[in-house]
Amino acid sequence: MIYFITGGARSGKSSYAQKEALSLSDNPVYVATANVMDAEFEQRVTRHKADRDERWTALEEPMHVSKLPIADRVVVVDCVTLWLTNFFLKYEQDIHASLDALKKEIDELDNHPGTFFIVSNEIGMGLHADTEMGRKFVDLQGWANQYIAAKAKKAVFMVAGIPVFVKS
Numbered sequence: 001m002i003y004f005i006t007g008g009a010r011s012g013k014s015s016y017a018q019k020e021a022l023s024l025s026d027n028p029v030y031v032a033t034a035n036v037m038d039a040e041f042e043q044r045v046t047r048h049k050a051d052r053d054e055r056w057t058a059l060e061e062p063m064h065v066s067k068l069p070i071a072d073r074v075v076v077v078d079c080v081t082l083w084l085t086n087f088f089l090k091y092e093q094d095i096h097a098s099l100d101a102l103k104k105e106i107d108e109l110d111n112h113p114g115t116f117f118i119v120s121n122e123i124g125m126g127l128h129a130d131t132e133m134g135r136k137f138v139d140l141q142g143w144a145n146q147y148i149a150a151k152a153k154k155a156v157f158m159v160a161g162i163p164v165f166v167k168s
């Protein structure tokens with residue numbers, strides 16, 4: 001089962017997803033799709049690792065999340081934006097190939113018996129991208145979010161740390 005959690009940067013998406021996962025399981029899994037890109041991000045990741053206690057199993061997988069040994073677990077997948085970025089780079093900015101790859105992953109997860117809290121970003125609500133690549137990525141993110149939200153049992157939009165239920 002898929003639960004979709006979206007919102008802006010630092011809106012509290014990850015904390016909310018983790019709290020929900022812990023309400024269902026004493027040993028949830030955290031899947032990070034992020035590749036560590038620079039020193040500032042590495043510091044963030046170090047803080048996130050320190051924030052997760054011993055109940056969590058953490059896995060790092062930039063693309064093939066559905067192939068991880070998580071099929072029957074309660075899982076937080078954080079986040080779709082970096083997951084898509086990894087496909088977008090692999091497929092040389094081809095948004096159709098990137099979207100297809102992400103959709104396949106989502107379909108696989110949806111066929112598993114586990115519970116998946118999938119965290120994303122509403123990047124289309126920010127400033128209009130001023131490059132072609134940026135605009136393509138905003139489209140890709142928007143389509144991916146619509147696809148996941150349509151499959152999800154519930155969808156939440158995080159605003160200033162508060163969950164707004166947009167599908168329940």
Ligand SMILES: Nc1nc2c(ncn2[C@@H]2O[C@H](COP(=O)(O)OP(=O)(O)OP(=O)(O)O)[C@@H](O)[C@H]2O)c(=O)[nH]1
Nearest residue numbers: 009010011012013014032033034044045048078079
């Ligand atoms: N590689 C790796 N990345 C991690 C790990 N823990 C967290 N992350 C990444 O950290 C990112 C989330 O952190 P932030 O950028 O600080 O959070 P945010 O999404 O802006 O803010 P919130 O809305 O509050 O969740 C996600 O993309 C995760 O993939 C980890 O153990 N390893």
